[in-house]
Amino acid sequence: MDELVDADEVLNARDRGKKRHRRQLLDATSEAIYLYGVRGATIDKIHEISGLSRGMISLHFQSKENLLKAVAKDLADEYTQNWQESVIASHEGEPVERLNSLIAADLSPAVLNERNIAIWFSFRAEVNSHPEYRHYVNSRDSEFRVALLGIFRGLISDDPDRDAEAKLATNTLTALLEGMWTDFHLNPKNFDRDEAQRACLYVARSFFPDNFEPQPPLDIQ
Amino acid sequence: MDELVDADEVLNARDRGKKRHRRQLLDATSEAIYLYGVRGATIDKIHEISGLSRGMISLHFQSKENLLKAVAKDLADEYTQNWQESVIASHEGEPVERLNSLIAADLSPAVLNERNIAIWFSFRAEVNSHPEYRHYVNSRDSEFRVALLGIFRGLISDDPDRDAEAKLATNTLTALLEGMWTDFHLNPKNFDRDEAQRACLYVARSFFPDNFEPQPPLDIQ
């Protein structure tokens, strides 16, 4: 039995090491893309940043392209997990509260930070030449939109006559959030998360003025 | 005198040839970035697309990096020229009309097309690693914002008490337009320019409900 435990521990130690290395490679690659761009994110740079051997990339990901794809997937998964946690945390609240929470998640430093956003843009830049990236960088278009639409439908008490309004609000707010990300990417120093949050809420509210109450006063710096 | 004229003509022909080559290289590079991404836009590909010799890039731009920078500048110039023409054309109209015209310019196929947008994203992806690109891809932040702010200030008759509102509207609409571009980039087939235009106007109007009149009914498909 001791032997079994030992064997297990051995296995786990190896597996743990492998997993840790995989993560280190993903992180080092992200960092390299952030610092040097996809063009400059060479195996040499990743090796340098990670402190791991050159050969380990092929060992874990077979090819550099595979590694890049894994980074894209990792980014998308992290993003999805982030807003879904917020949805779960606020799922018993009022639509307005849930909306507030969802927008906050989308603007939170956990996902909206300089490194992440640089990587989003890098992969998005190549959706035409690398169609395999599209699925990962398009995530806001599928489940996120559904969640947002659900909130807006809740605001109008699922009134089918106003469903088109809910859809327009969804599209508009999604675009607005995308624009906020772009703004952050290009001017991270001047970006104000709270102001962005208020602007998003303001726009959302403007679609359904009667369903938001009490209307807080517009607070502008 | 004949000789002088001849020399001139020769010179002009040469200059014209030179300019044409320069343009061909810029266009071929744009096409290469669109088709293969910045990583895949090699001198070989540009040579292949342009039909010009390999050596010509060095001849006209000294280095490939210079060529890329020239492409970025060309893109930015084209963008700026496009919206400024719209501003000039509508400068005697009402603020609402000018706003309409400015948004339409920003969403027009002249600037918002698959190739251009792919290049925008490509350069934006590298603003951290190539700071020299930032200036070109950031153009909406400077003059364009000023123009937009001017329109909103016109809407509120330059009431200084409401200047903060004008600024918020400017930031919000800029972000929204950026988001529209992103949406177009990721889903060009499903993108509806008219719907985007209406959504932008709707949001602008929501900031100054009393200044837009008569308020057209919200037309949603």
Add this chain to the structure above:
Amino acid sequence: MDELVDADEVLNARDRGKKRHRRQLLDATSEAIYLYGVRGATIDKIHEISGLSRGMISLHFQSKENLLKAVAKDLADEYTQNWQESVIASHEGEPVERLNSLIAADLSPAVLNERNIAIWFSFRAEVNSHPEYRHYVNSRDSEFRVALLGIFRGLISDDPDRDAEAKLATNTLTALLEGMWTDFHLNPKNFDRDEAQRACLYVARSFFPDNFEPQPPLDIQ
């Protein structure tokens, strides 16, 4: 005593396992050379074909070069054993019968098969760059020649005046057999072992027309 027996059994089992692994590696390497050429016979491929772990090659052969040398030796040993068994089996027969038997051994599928022959050629290709292979792939030149010469000398009743003829016949028949192997290697599908055997006998007979009797009619398809 039980313990001793146990220890012995364990040891034997280990030894048997070791030997089996060694053989598996030799066979897998041969197969890899046959399928992928020496260049393509990587440790990875050998590992894949054998089902044994990567590290086992170092364990049993210290290095891949050693493994290759062991394959060469194994091939040579197998070849030698094959014709020597035939010599033993026919050693009481007439020279003609012994010759027939020796040629048949050289053309038998036990040694003349696609995989073996591919490996012979692979090692022979490298006798200049890897002199250590020469000894193994040259085997026909030593003992085999002696055996053949012995048969021819028997045919001429060891008449010293005709020894030069026996030597020429030996050289010629050896070359002819080599040529048959080459023919088989390059066109295994069209190769006819019986025809090859008859051609070899025909040539041998032509050296000593009076010593072969009764002369069978030339049977050609």
Add this chain to the structure above:
Amino acid sequence: MDELVDADEVLNARDRGKKRHRRQLLDATSEAIYLYGVRGATIDKIHEISGLSRGMISLHFQSKENLLKAVAKDLADEYTQNWQESVIASHEGEPVERLNSLIAADLSPAVLNERNIAIWFSFRAEVNSHPEYRHYVNSRDSEFRVALLGIFRGLISDDPDRDAEAKLATNTLTALLEGMWTDFHLNPKNFDRDEAQRACLYVARSFFPDNFEPQPPLDIQ
């Protein structure tokens, strides 16, 4: 007109240089295969032997595999040209003379030399894993056989009743020549071209004893 001539000369100078470089690469690769085996014939070694730049291989042959194929083709072409020249030179002679000439060509240092033969074996070693080589190293099987058969048919005055004999003689002599090459490859120092030539003629003669006249005495050292 001077300019045209100049342009031509420029073009020719370039083309000549290109062709010379191509040849240098083929030769250096052959030398590398001879010295280090196909496995050891790395781009580095070829670069070292040729004195040309590393990049030139890709420039002229796109890939190393292509270069190897070109070496195989070059070898085959050289071989074919060699025996065909002999056929042309002796085409008005008697069959026996033509046979003598053809065998001599096959054993001449122009084709049967250590470097060439090492390369033949190298490519033949890989016919299973690299089927594209087969065509080049198989040349003796097509046109050469036809030429040999033609000579034997001449010997028997195209007597259709003896055509099978002519075919057997062709196959046997081809195999014998292959065997001579193998013998030369494995023991170049002990190889005697004249003896090989005599052995081949002797075997050929043994097929058609009545058609060779006068029969020279068997001259053995």
Add this chain to the structure above:
DNA sequence: AATGAATGAGCTTTCATTCAT
């Protein structure tokens, strides 16, 4: 004894740049 993750030297290939023509 056996495993397979890890290593890094060395391989082929790509590529921006140079320069003779």
Add this chain to the structure above:
DNA sequence: GATGAATGAAAGCTCATTCAT
């Protein structure tokens, strides 16, 4: 001014070997 052959640094990848488990 224009060309494209030539260059060699640097890239990604392969591979035999090592070694902790």
